[in-house]
Amino acid sequence: MGPADLVQKISISAETPRGSERNGGGGAALAGAEGAAPGGWRHKCAAYVLALRPWSFSASLTPVALGSALAYRAEGALDPGLLLGSAVTVLAVHGAGNLVNTYYDFSKGIDHKKSDDRTLVDQILEPQDVVRFGVFLYTVGCVCAAGLYAVSTLKLEHLALIYFGGLSSSFLYTGGIGFKYVALGDVVILITFGPLAVMFAHALQVGYLSVSPLLYAVPLALSTEAILHSNNTRDMESDRQAGIVTLAILIGPTFSYILYTLLLFLPYLIFCVLATRYTISMALPLLTIPMAFSLERQFRSRSFNKIPQRTAKLNLLLGLFYVFGITLAPAGALPKL
Template structure:
């Protein structure tokens, strides 16, 4: 039977199996390379073709956005954040146990934690940027953000600026809500913010063997005092005594990192404490930083409250990490493992401070 002209035109107008679009090809290529990952949501819209179901551009954009956010998150070095969170929690716990406990505010607590964490993350980003600019982070570097072009230098700079602005925003709200005098809070906050930048930017304390001192003070006494004062509105210098175990443990994280990178740092022309004292003395110093807090807890436990023996449960893990520190083959794992230890160690210490019937006293406490 003869087919009408209109029917022929309809047949010609019917779509044939089109080759995959360039977007689809990109997705297939990512799947072949393992980059698309299983994290992409299976509920996104799909389009049926003669070759089967393929993800639409919306799927790819969603996956790309998720991966980008994940990249930004990893650039913040979240594994290191216990170094700032633990002193903040400790200062807040001491405020809760103080004579000004009636003024304790959960909103103030969350604002304090947010502000301190934002500044810490910004400092990590600044560290990433300047280590790369100065040629310290190379192919064997632990931080791959700029080395592998995961983020561009402009993206890292923008991320750091956003984090510093977020920290300042949190501080403004904190200053409004806190009973502390704004000038007192501002002195500590902007001192900490400046130190986080100058650690590698500007003066570059890290590059002239002063980085250990900065970290020891900033992520110990200063953070504890800031959190305590934000809650109570009062300055109690004895809080710095409580910060000593956390400060030593946090410094162990940095020292293990600098000891691991001593060779590459030396070739880059910078000076760290680990380079100055050498490998053997670095091992002795790391052991002192790691185990001295346990000696303090042993004394606190028998003199004040058995609750202070609780952090001693992490001692076996500390011995394992110290053993890895002495082995060149396992040395690269030590900084992150020390940070993990710092988290559990700190949590147990804070629990002890909250539950103990009597807290340690220091000779300079006013009666």
């Protein structure tokens, strides 16, 4: 699944400006937007917003918040402008990556009438619309990155390395090489929506690259990967029929369950170590552990309905409590901060 597959995707069906058939809840949403404010341009804007799948953006915003919190704890200060700029930059690249995923899945015949994402299948938007919007968002991301370089003390080569690494990952997930289609999508997501995004936000704040954000990103990266893995496990049969090879397909249902369980609970083990050895504030993410046990039971029973969505909710809450825990930690209490 693409970057947006980190979250359970909402099915989209709508009447197009040209009058295609209306079906599904997504169509009602777009029809409501059109009815509330007559005019094709408003209908088109609503379609563009839905195509971005904004409900998936927590997967990129949480790492930005974590990287900024780590910088605040290390330096004792935080630049709100850099925080906002880094968030907008990451969101632009994430949104563009979502559109790339939509375009290539459609062009390869993977998306169909029963797919979660039917933006192009139902002609809510035309392929050229998706391409143009994706190019626009990548351009916005590059402009924002240039602006961040102008106001940050981070070296150009370091900023470019991280930024274009993330941009390349968002495109190559389904475009070009298409890591998603050859069982490497999990690796891309694990790196991009964890260490890379956290390091980007941290480096902008402190002005240099550091290894410590990579270490602190591990719990969040594992939790984020759990979203994708639950989604891929649910879609094993349809992905196999479409010719996609995912990690879930390679290892099968039993080992997929074992992997999902590890991805769910390893972050809590890390938080327990941090809380007992360094500061009790790192125990805050443990408040979400009942949700993890509930998800484990649901996955074990192979009742996959809504499980990626529920895993994403856990990821968001765990990430927020993690950020709060780091922010509340006494100065010097955490290692390398």
